[in-house]
Amino acid sequence: MIGETLGQKYKLMSLLGRGGMGAVYEAAHTETGARVAVKVLHHHLAEGEGLRRFRREAQAVSRMQSPHIVRILDTGTDEPSGTLYLVTELLEGEDLQRLIDRIGTLSLRGALGITSQILRGLAAAHAARVVHRDIKPANLFLARGPNGTLTVKILDFGIAKVRAEPLGLGQTTDLTATGNLLGSPLYMSPEQVQNSRDVDHRTDLWSLGCVLYAALAGRAPHQHLSSIGQLLVAICVTPARPLVEVAPWVPADVAELVARALAIPAESRPQSAEAMLSELARFVSPDETLREDLLATGERRGGAASSTPPSTPSSMSTPRFVVPPPSERPLRGDEPTEFAGSVADLVPSEGPRSAARSAVPKLPTRVGSRHVTVDPRRFLGEQSELWTLSLDVHPNLSSLIARIWKAMRRAGVKVPPMTYGKEWILFEPRTKRFVEDDVCEGGARLSLEAAGIRPGAVLWVMTPEGRGTA
Incomplete structure (x- = not known):
């Protein structure tokens, strides 16, 4: 739809996001040039409950006046295409x-x-x-x-x-007449x-x-x-x-x-x-x-x-x-619950090194005592981010490994499950040891402490071939 003009006055400039109900575009008013956001309802939802929900949003917001509620500027239907749209202020x-x-x-x-x-x-x-x-x-x-x-x-x-x-x-x-959640x-x-x-x-x-x-x-x-x-x-x-x-x-x-x-x-x-x-x-x-x-x-x-x-x-x-x-x-419990910081926000702890073998990064401020930081750049590339994971959420090694695997999948890497130690592995650079996948100890899951992972640790994600060069 980029380049189309809705209602003969809103030219769609770029896609800003998609969801279950529709998509949001940055648009320009053809007469004033003002930049706005245009929410477009998916065609298959332009009737029944989807249509009622779309109209409900416009009606509800139009009744409220507050700087803390997004302003709706216009609503309409594009006649040639039948597309329903809702125009709001553009936020940065x-x-x-x-x-x-x-x-x-x-x-x-x-x-x-x-x-x-x-x-x-x-x-x-x-x-x-x-x-x-x-x-x-x-x-x-x-x-x-x-x-x-x-x-x-x-x-x-x-x-x-x-x-x-x-x-x-x-x-x-x-x-809610359908009983949907x-x-x-x-x-x-x-x-x-x-x-x-x-x-x-x-x-x-x-x-x-x-x-x-x-x-x-x-x-x-x-x-x-x-x-x-x-x-x-x-x-x-x-x-x-x-x-x-x-x-x-x-x-x-x-x-x-x-x-x-x-x-x-x-x-x-x-x-x-x-x-x-x-x-x-x-x-x-x-x-x-x-x-x-x-x-x-x-x-x-x-x-x-x-x-x-x-x-x-x-x-x-x-x-x-x-x-x-x-x-x-999805349930946010399937995602890293702590933070993913930009690599640009980090500085090396020592002198110059190659990008692939940089020193353990220093965070600008202290990492919490109940967290570990995971640096996947040696596996995902230099544009990836650091992840900080809570030890309160991940009490054992298998839980931490599963969370890191999910984070890598979300980052776009096609790593099959059950490949820890075969296709990727964790390395603790301060102790210079690899974290072996020993998930059981006397029939119980191995704790992070028993695995040698302490609060405040920084872990690298690497390929097993990196053992000789880490």
Whole structure:
């Protein structure tokens, strides 16, 4: 569709993303030249539930006025092709999921600043009697402004629930008549899991609690579970592991607020976005400007929001992104939960060497004591990124090997399963030893400690042929 003009006024310039519902393009208005984002609905969804969901998003967002909700500029149907489209403001920056994947845990100040802006957006949505029902990091966009300032924008109201009466009363209109599971499982509230038609604004506060938990801990509350069945049951009956245990650098009173947002009974949570925002004001000024340099962890700062988690690279990536289309993402538990930092953010620890045999890289700031860093560049090439994996998520060697294999597959390398030690192998350069695939010890899985992998270690991914040259 690149080069086509929709509605005789929006010329599609480039593809920005695809999802289950459609695709998003950067476009130029043919008369004004203004750059916008155009979401195009897939043709096979241009009727029935897909069409209702597409229109629902336009109707829901048009009722809300907030700098923290993406603005819809136009909607229409391209007559020659019958293509349905929705035009929004074009945003530059990245979504929160990309940021967490890239830098891992956020600074307390940055995470609370982001949450504060999300709550303002949710307050506007709830005042318009709209429940989002899919608050997750991928639907929260950090739009870059001048001088490194950031504005958080809530995206994708495609499965929003519009209430015909004041919140909590009367009839509701939604898209769940088919019984389909709508929303992202890791961030679903207990009541949404049980009956997505029986939810109110407090389901968004649960999901936001999960988002804040993930921003501070590097993973969602129940992300350690391996199947969606286990996940859905745990959300309904098992309280999330206390944040102070997963991220001990987080102050206890902040962790307590997160725990209340994640209370299984909805009546035990903060009862409105405004109430939660008021509580958050104890830790971060509501008038403070959010900036890129506040997001990554670094030196300890004064004030309530001063605790410092394990640190990771701080520079924000520069490509232009835009409102992504809705998508059915796989469980994030199948992905590296910590960060993937750009090789450009790293410096060698010694003098010049060849690119293929560079020294163990130094991270700009200290890697957390419960993490290991995996450097796949000797296997994937110099353009690949580092991965930091949590020892809390990977307690044994086989789990760590499986996660690294999945990460390599996602990076585009066609490595069959069960090929560790044959097609690829881990090397610990400080001890100069290869990690042998001894996954059992007395009938039990070999722990990372028993395998010689210590917290803070840097591991290289190499071919077995590299044994003689490492």
